[in-house]
Amino acid sequence: MPTKTPDLPQLLDSLNPRASLVQRHLWLIDLLDWVRGHGDDVQATVARVRLLLDAVQLRPEWQAQWRLWWATFIGSVDATVLLADHGFAPRTAFFSEFGHRLRKKCLPLTPETTDLAELFELLLPSPFDMQWLRALDTATLARVQELLFAGTDLDTQTAATTGSGQTILLDALTFSVGQINATGFASEIRQRMSDPAQQERPFHDLPAHFADYRAAVEQQGPRSPAALAAAAALRQQLDACRQAALTVYAHLEEHGISVGIVFRLHQLRERALRIRDLMDCLQSETPVAALTRLMAKLVAVSQEGRSIRALIASSSHLISAKVAERSAESGEHYITRNAAEYRDMLRAAGGGGLVLAFTTWAKFGVYALGLSAFWGGFAAGLNYALSFVIVMLLHWTVATKQPAVTAPAMAAKLKDMDAPDSVENFVDEVAHLLRSQMAAILGNLGVVIPGVLLICAALHFSGRPPMVTPEQALHVLHDQSLLGPTVLFAAFTGVLLFASSIVAGWFENWFVLHRIDSALTFNPRFTRVLGPLRARRWGQWLRHHISGLAANISLGMMLGLIPAFAGFFGLGLEVRHVTLSTGQVSAAAATLGLQVLHLPDFWWAVAGLCAIGPLNLAVSFYLAFRVALRAHNVSGVERERIHQAIWSRLRRAPASFLLPR
Numbered sequence: 001m002p003t004k005t006p007d008l009p010q011l012l013d014s015l016n017p018r019a020s021l022v023q024r025h026l027w028l029i030d031l032l033d034w035v036r037g038h039g040d041d042v043q044a045t046v047a048r049v050r051l052l053l054d055a056v057q058l059r060p061e062w063q064a065q066w067r068l069w070w071a072t073f074i075g076s077v078d079a080t081v082l083l084a085d086h087g088f089a090p091r092t093a094f095f096s097e098f099g100h101r102l103r104k105k106c107l108p109l110t111p112e113t114t115d116l117a118e119l120f121e122l123l124l125p126s127p128f129d130m131q132w133l134r135a136l137d138t139a140t141l142a143r144v145q146e147l148l149f150a151g152t153d154l155d156t157q158t159a160a161t162t163g164s165g166q167t168i169l170l171d172a173l174t175f176s177v178g179q180i181n182a183t184g185f186a187s188e189i190r191q192r193m194s195d196p197a198q199q200e201r202p203f204h205d206l207p208a209h210f211a212d213y214r215a216a217v218e219q220q221g222p223r224s225p226a227a228l229a230a231a232a233a234l235r236q237q238l239d240a241c242r243q244a245a246l247t248v249y250a251h252l253e254e255h256g257i258s259v260g261i262v263f264r265l266h267q268l269r270e271r272a273l274r275i276r277d278l279m280d281c282l283q284s285e286t287p288v289a290a291l292t293r294l295m296a297k298l299v300a301v302s303q304e305g306r307s308i309r310a311l312i313a314s315s316s317h318l319i320s321a322k323v324a325e326r327s328a329e330s331g332e333h334y335i336t337r338n339a340a341e342y343r344d345m346l347r348a349a350g351g352g353g354l355v356l357a358f359t360t361w362a363k364f365g366v367y368a369l370g371l372s373a374f375w376g377g378f379a380a381g382l383n384y385a386l387s388f389v390i391v392m393l394l395h396w397t398v399a400t401k402q403p404a405v406t407a408p409a410m411a412a413k414l415k416d417m418d419a420p421d422s423v424e425n426f427v428d429e430v431a432h433l434l435r436s437q438m439a440a441i442l443g444n445l446g447v448v449i450p451g452v453l454l455i456c457a458a459l460h461f462s463g464r465p466p467m468v469t470p471e472q473a474l475h476v477l478h479d480q481s482l483l484g485p486t487v488l489f490a491a492f493t494g495v496l497l498f499a500s501s502i503v504a505g506w507f508e509n510w511f512v513l514h515r516i517d518s519a520l521t522f523n524p525r526f527t528r529v530l531g532p533l534r535a536r537r538w539g540q541w542l543r544h545h546i547s548g549l550a551a552n553i554s555l556g557m558m559l560g561l562i563p564a565f566a567g568f569f570g571l572g573l574e575v576r577h578v579t580l581s582t583g584q585v586s587a588a589a590a591t592l593g594l595q596v597l598h599l600p601d602f603w604w605a606v607a608g609l610c611a612i613g614p615l616n617l618a619v620s621f622y623l624a625f626r627v628a629l630r631a632h633n634v635s636g637v638e639r640e641r642i643h644q645a646i647w648s649r650l651r652r653a654p655a656s657f658l659l660p661r
Contacts, residue, residue: 006030008055012062017069021076024069025111025119032123036132045132046140053143066148074164077116083172083278083294086117087301088179088267097263101308124299133296138289145288166222169282170214176275177210183268184241188261192251197244202237209237222282231279238272245269256513335429336436345436349443351396353579356444357451359387360583364467373564381560384580388552392545399440400497400578400616427645431656441613444579452583456590466591473588474601479574480581481604482611489576490612494619496558496575501624504551517543578613585609 006014011031019027035048056062089097109122124133136144183189184203213230220226245268252261277294284290304310336342366379391398456467468476480486511517520526521539530538542549559575566573585605589596596602649656 006034008034008052012055012059015062015065015069017065017072021114022112024073024076025113025122028073029111029122036126036128039126039128042128042131042135045128046135046137049132049136049144050140053140053147056147063147070149077114077119079116079168080172080175082116082120082298083169084175084179084274086120086298087274087305088271089263098308101306104306105308120298121302124295124302127299127303130296130299130303133292133299136292138286141286141289141292145286149288165287166217166282169278170217173210173275173278174214176271176278177206180238180241180268180271180275181206183264183271184245186264188258189245189248189264192248192255192261193244194247194250197247200240200244202240202244206237206241209234217282223285228283231283234279235276238275242269242272255515256509256511258513335432336439337432342435342439345397345439346443348395348397349399349440350447351394352391352398352440353444353447354451355387355391355394355396356398356579357448357455357583359383360448360452360580360587361455361467362387363580363584364472364587367472373567374561377561377564378557379560381557383556384559385553385556388556389549392548392552397440397443398579399437399444399613400493400620424645427649430646431649435656437617441578441617445582448579448583449586452586453590456587467587468591470591473591476584476588477596477599477601477605480576480585480608480612481601482607483604484608485574486576486608487611487615489574490578490615491619492573493559493575493577493612494616495623496555496562497616497620498623499558500551500555501620502627503554504547507550507554508547511543511546576608576612576616578609578616581612582609 011027011034014027016023016027035045035052037044037048039045056066089100109118111119111122113119124130181203184206190198209230213227213234216224216227216230245265248261248265252258277297281287281290281294336345362383363380366376366383369376369379371379388398452467459466478484517539519539520542521536523535526538527535559577559580563574585602588605589602592599592602
């Protein structure tokens with residue numbers, strides 16, 4: 001059974017400065033648990049703080065015990081770790097911090113520690129603590145300082161400004177400045193700064209400004225004119241360092257995003273803000289109030305420091321924007337806006353359907369080999385990947401691959417919704433997009449069906465075995481039936497279609513970040529083997545096609561291998577790609593002949609195909625659209641106005657969503 005928190009008189013009576021380290025820490029945890037109460041009413045918690053102060057005021061002898069307890073507590077823990085490093089990665093690397101946060105989520109903390117940062121997470125473990133700390137008014141904080149900390153290191157007349165408390169704050173500042181300098185001097189940061197930023201040398205001058213500030217504080221006090229002037233100069237130098245670090249982002253935007261570098265820049269910015277907070281604590285005339293504000297911020301840092309999602313979001317925002325930007329540029333090529341482009345889309349989709357007809361034949365050929373689950377999935381993935389790459393190189397298209405790149409193009413249009421006629425223009429884009437998707441689907445399916453039937457006829461007249469046996473044909477119809485899990489599998493395939501676009505954007509960014517095209521063009525080993533001209537052509541070709549290659553190969557391998565891996569874990573998860581599924585149903589119908597029209601399974605399979613296509617498109621489009629909106633920081637969009645405009649267009653000109661003008 002959980003232990004009940006003692007009431008206030010018991011807590012005050014149990015204060016023991018001579019208790020062991022862990023017992024002292026457990027007492028403080030119990031006291032804060034009592035202050036917190038149920039953790040759902042801020043004003044009730046503030047009232048408990050006042051009640052604690054009233055109780056202490058009635059016990060003058062208790063204050064002497066408290067001062068001794070406080071001196072023992074401060075002497076036994078390292079407060080600089082909390083003030084300088086809490087909330088920052090122990091190592092300035094994204095994956096190290098990822099592992100650190102994962103361990104914090106999985107492993108419990110112990111109060112038997114001298115690390116005040118670790119103890120802090122046990123003392124103030126919930127977001128509610130930030131709320132009640134911020135709600136403490138000036139009068140209550142003044143009473144806290146007078147009753148609880150009079151004669152201690154947090155008294156305004158003693159060490160908060162001149163003694164060990166001041167030393168702790170200055171040491172925390174020293175560590176923070178050192179970390180900022182280390183980040184600014186790191187080669188991966190320094191080399192990416194702009195030339196003017198490097199010439200100004202802000203990180204070189206930062207230690208000297210801090211040394212002047214520390215000397216002024218130690219010799220004349222933190223609120224002396226010399227210390228205030230040195231503080232202003234230090235703040236100005238910190239701003240110069242932050243501005244120099246910001247120039248790295250321009251280099252990343254142009255030459256590829258590194259999650260590790262973005263993470264280090266984020267840490268640098270947060271450390272600069274922490275330095276400002278520590279300086280405010282030194283210079284404040286009410287140290288307890290300043291420290292309380294800092295404690296509230298540290299609680300927020302603790303909560304964020306446990307969040308893996310926050311880490312990924314803060315570090316991957318730029319690469320998400322880069323992926324969305326690349327996808328938006330690619331997506332523009334898949335949106336038709338006139339009759340000529342519509343006909344071109346039909347022809348390109350027809351070419352894609354022709355290739356996928358042969359892909360269907362090869363798929364059943366792989367099944368006939370009787371390979372194990374993994375190697376069968378691997379061979380199927382190679383078949384899909386090769387087919388998708390051929391479609392790309394021939395400048396044809398596969399309908400289901402479009403939404404993941406057209407969605408960011410649509411989201412980019414939402415950034416200018418305040419412009420005149422913006423809503424009407426966006427509705428035009430919606431109509432263009434739907435027409436483009438319709439043309440792509442019609443082109444794919446309009447060719448894959450006769451293509452598969454022609455291949456089956458050629459096999460029959462040449463005396464070769466059919467593409468599928470009658471037993472396999474019935475199995476195919478059963479698998480594609482709307483009555484089964486086809487809808488779930490189709491939605492899952494939409495997720496894979498979206499994932500392939502993310503892989504493509506990440507891989508292109510990696511290619512650019514590491515300058516692989518330049519290495520292929522100028523590296524002596526490559527130029528000796530290929531020759532300078534051919535090496536240049538290879539470099540330029542890969543730079544232009546690397547995204548498409550990554551998208552198509554990753555999609556093909558995921559379609560082939562994920563069902564095999566899912567089967568290993570007994571999940572029974574499969575994929576349903578509308579064009580490939582249509583080719584399989586066509587092959588089954590060719591084997592069974594005209595009698596297939598009398599089979600209910602055939603019509604349920606056709607109904608399944610009617611569900612697969614929209615789900616493939618809708619899921620991949622939705623996911624890509626959400627990522628693009630987040631990457632573009634689109635907010636405040638008048639959604640209702642857009643919805644009304646779309647419905648108005650549907651009533652006024654429904655054909656505009658299907659056929660070009």
